[in-house]
Each structure stands twice: as structure tokens, then as C-alpha cells.
Amino acid sequence: MEWLAALGRAGLSFSAGLGRANLLLLASLRGLADLIWRPRLLFEQLYSIGVLTVLIIAVSGVFVGMVLGLQGYYILSRFGAEATLGVMVAASLVRELGPVVTALLFAGRAGSAMAAEIGLMKATEQLSGLEMMAVNPEHRVLTPRLIAGILSMPLLAALFSMLGVYGGWFVGVGLLGVDDGTYWAQMQSQIDWSGDVLNGVYKSLVFGIVCTWIAVFQGYDCDPTAEGVSRATTRTVVHSSLAVLGLDFVLTALMFN
Amino acid sequence: MSPKPPPSDTLVRIRGLSFSRGTRLIFDGIDMDIPRGGVTAIMGPSGTGKTTLLKLIGGQLKPDAGSIEVDGQAVHRLAKSALYDLRMRMGMLFQSGALLTDLSVFDNVAFPLREHTRLSPSMIRKLVLLKLEAVGLRGAQGLMPNELSGGMARRVALARAIALDPMMIMYDEPFAGQDPISMGVVVQMIRRLNDAARISSILVSHDVKETSAIADLVYVISDGKVIESGTPQDLAEHGREWTQQFMRGLPDGPVPFHFPAPDLAQDLFGVSA
């Protein structure tokens, strides 16, 4: 009986959290009108969310591409199909690894920082302070971060994929001797703009919304204590990663069936 | 401007206020009148919801029952925009200062001016410097909040709270955790702002000595009720036993030293009664 009650409690608190998260999203979206008049707030967030995440994205992109080039070459060369190395590298990056790995790195780098920052603002009464200064903290603090996150994610994912394709090219063409022209030509003939690339962009847009939403919500909803803030950052990373991987399966099933 | 009815002497009128958090009843039918132009202190032991009361007055929380009127407007029934208009005329000094950590001292004080006025940058600069001068920190304008001591942060926050020349300021535990010098500075500053700038002050504190020194009127709350009100001298000399204990800081009295507990012997040796 006790476990049933515990299940019920967990379910109730989960639904309550989901409801609060939805209300928060709505409230922040209402701040869009304000944001148009204060583009500077958006720029600042694009900096701390987007620009500061570029380095880790770029480095990971190159290495993931290089590994793909190496592994792909070993497998494809068994079938004498090294010519399709470019296709394999680009398809895996553009469809899956670009959006997914970028979202995971984003959750770890930008999402956790965002949750911690908002949580600290709550713990140090800055959010209350804004409210008492007749400034809506949802519009002021959350909306710019949400929009910046949503805008940054597809750009970061595109950077990741591009650098990955070059990483694969470096290993495949530069080190293992796949023909340069074949690498690109096969890729171009097999990778479809709307079917592969655009779907990847849509994926990363969805991941951008989800990851930023989770981060913003966890920060805003946390207990205003040191422990609450640290729990919020952990939860941000865990929930974002799970959401990204789960959603990736759903989106892939919908898009590439 | 249309002729306004003469402002009543009561700035904040609280009637039958009840508020609970979860299952815990924090306020149970409180009545309170906070006069215009004076320093009103709300005192009580820790955990009696004094900060909650300020949040209720500021409209950040909504009462379960009863009404709170600030300057004749029922705070809890105002629409968001009207509430924001009202808040522009209220300042609040948080215990931690609540400065925006990513802005410099200057920008923090300028923040409400930039948000709510269309003043030119040079005008804002002049106003900010004047406000900072009033709290004695004009020299610290370029510092970031994390470079300030606790007392300085609170003074910057005070400069920010008075930036829009509000009609009232709410101080949340302004004396807590201050060294004696900055405590003295704050005491003096509250009094000066109140008298010189005609800003009414509501002060929440459990520091009896400092509060008594500046308050015109003291409300003592405990267990969700107003125990007593009056001038500090009145309360200290003629107050009830409980108030006397609180004001003089006696360890035992009507407020027992022990949290309610079963008999010690029973707890220790498990002897059932």
C-alpha cells in the first residue's frame, strides 16, 4: 500500500511540476514583446549561452568527426566501399550526432550554468528584488535566456556538423587516402537538404527549446538555498539529457520513417 | 492632476489578515495600521513571518483572508500593471541587499531609473551620484557587488530603493549581521531618510536596541497575532510580561526556554507514563 501511495505522490508532484513549467514557459513567452525593445538583453544571453559554448562544441565536433572517419573507414573498407565514407560521416553527423551531442554538451555547459545563475538570483533575493522594483523577473531574466538558447542550439549544431565533416575528411582523405573528390561527391549526391539537413535543424530547434526550458525552469523553481541550487543544476543536466535522448528517438521515428 | 482627497494618515491598513504556508498558519487575523511619515517597526521572534508580512504588503504574496491596503489601494486585488505602478512608489531593502550581481554599483542604482523613466543618460548619472552620495558610497560606483562588504551592499541597495523617490521603504532586517559601525550608519540613515525625504518606513527586525532607537511605533507579533503595539518606551516600561521579556531579551519567561517536549525522564529512559 505504501509503495502505491508513494507512486501517487510522485505522479502528483510530477504533474504539478509539469504544470508549473508550462505556466513559466507561457509567462516567459509573454515577455517577447518587451524583449524587442531591449535587444541588448538578448545579446548578453547569446554571448553567455552561445558564444561561450562554441569552443567545446567545436573541439568535440572535430574529434567526433575524426572518430567517425576512422571507424567508418575500417568498416567500409572491408566491403570496398570507402568511397561512401563521406556519406556515412555526414549522414551520422547531420541527422543524429550533430543535434544530439550538441544538445548534451549544451545541457552540460550552458544549461547547468543557466540553472545555477537563475537559482542563485533566486537565493540571493534578486528575483524578489526585481519584482519589488516593478520589473517582471520572468520577462527580464527568463525570456532572453529562453530565446537565446533556442536560437543558439541550431547554430551550434550546424557548427558541430560542419567541423565534424571536416574532421572526418581530415582522417579519411588526409590520413587514410580516400579520394578527395569522391568524399565530397558521394556526400553531396546522397545527403538530402530537406530530408537530412533540415530535419537535423528541426531536431536541434526542438532540443534548444527543451534544454533551455528545463534549465530555466529548474533554476526558477529551485529551493532558494545552496543545496537547492546545486540540485537544480544536477537536475538540469540529467533531465535535459534524458529528454534529448528520448525525444531524439521520437523525432527520428517521425522524420526518417 | 485632478484634486486628490487629502491623504489619510494611514499608509498601510491591514485588516483581518490570515496567511498560511502549507499547513502552517503564519498570520491569524492580524490588524495593523501603519502611519504615514513615521518609522514603524514590526518586531517579533525569528520565524514569526515578519518577512512574509513585507512580501504581503508588497503584493508578492496573496493573503488567504483579510485585506491589505497601501495608500488606499487593496494590494492583493490589483491587476498586475496597477500593482507594478504601486510598487514603483514602494522601496524594499532586502536582507541580503539583492543587488544584481552582473551590474556595477552605479548600474544597480541606475537600474530602476532606466527601467521606469525616460531620463537622459546625463540626468540618470546625476541622480545616481546623488543617491549614492546620500548613502556615502559615491566613491564605490565602479565596484561590482561581489567587491562590497555586506554593510556596503545594503547601503547600495538602499540607494537603489530610493532611486525613484518612493513614498515608503520596507526594511527587511536591516541590522542583521552588521558590525556595530555599519549598524549605526544604517540606523542613522533610516531616520534621516524618513525625516528629510519624507519617506515612510516600515522596519522588520528583532534587534530590539537599534529598533527602539529609531521607531516611532512598534508592533510586536508572535504566533501569528499582534501581541501589542505602542511606542518603544511604552512597551519596554508598561508592556505585558511577554513583551517585556522580548524587549529586554530575557532567556526565560512567558516564552519558555524549552521547545514543547515530553518529560525529559520519559524521553531518556523510555519510561512510559
Add this chain to the structure above:
Amino acid sequence: MSKTRRIEILVGAFIAAGLVALFFLAMQVSNLGSLNGGDAYRVLARFDNIGGLKVRSPVTMAGVEVGRVSDIYYDEKDFRAVAVLGIYSQFDEIPDDTFAKILTAGLLGEQYVGLDPGGSEQFLVEGSEIAITQSALVLEEVIGQFIFSKAQEGAQ
């Protein structure tokens, strides 16, 4: 002021880099660069069997890509597959008795449509139909025929 300026520049660089990456994915990685959008005219070709031909498979003449398969459907009336070939409009002098066959690049490669020009003075235009076609080689059929002929040889 210089700090906000720095942020603005870096944000601008970030957005530009992201857009360049997207452009790169479009033009260099995917087939968008070789898709000439609306600058193509459509020609029908009917096949008994299209094998593994797909939408976007290349259409070539003498090994040069002149278009892409833009649509494939099944005609219920004559039980044949119809491939709609989008021929890039710069190739506007293809004789209308051209021969279309489905070929395979390499042994296991992808299939494509190869066009062999005829001798007609009339050219293919939007909506024309290629009359002479050769279906894809289906490996099972080829092997089946081979075994059948061997068996016949053995019987003789």
C-alpha cells in the same frame, strides 16, 4: 562600453559562423547545391520495372548529370512505373526519340537513369514522354535467366 562592444562583436561572429555552417551543410554537404530548384523541365518515362531507382536519383547523358528523378509513381492503367525526370533547363536540345535506361553505378552502387540521344530534330520539352525505355536489371531475373539457359544447354 568597450565590454558591450566586445560582446556584440563576438555574438555577431557566433551568429555569422553558425549561418556559414548551415550554408556549408546546404551547399557542400547536401544536394541543395546541385538542385537547380525550378530551373528544370519535366519529362515522363515509363518502365516495366524501375528496380532500385529513387526520387533524386541522377539522370545522366554520356555520364554527365543533366537532371534528377523528381517523382516516381505507378500507373494502374498499363501496369508500369512512371518516372518523372526533371531535366535542367540548360539541356534543352535533347532529341525526343532519346532512349532511357536504368543503369547501376558499379556492381552494387545506386541506380540512375541514363539517356542515349536519338537522331530526331524535335527536342524534348516540358511534359514530353520518352517512348523507348529499358528497365532496370533485377539481379534475380538475370541469375534466373542464366540458370535457365544453362539448364537448357545441359538438356540438349
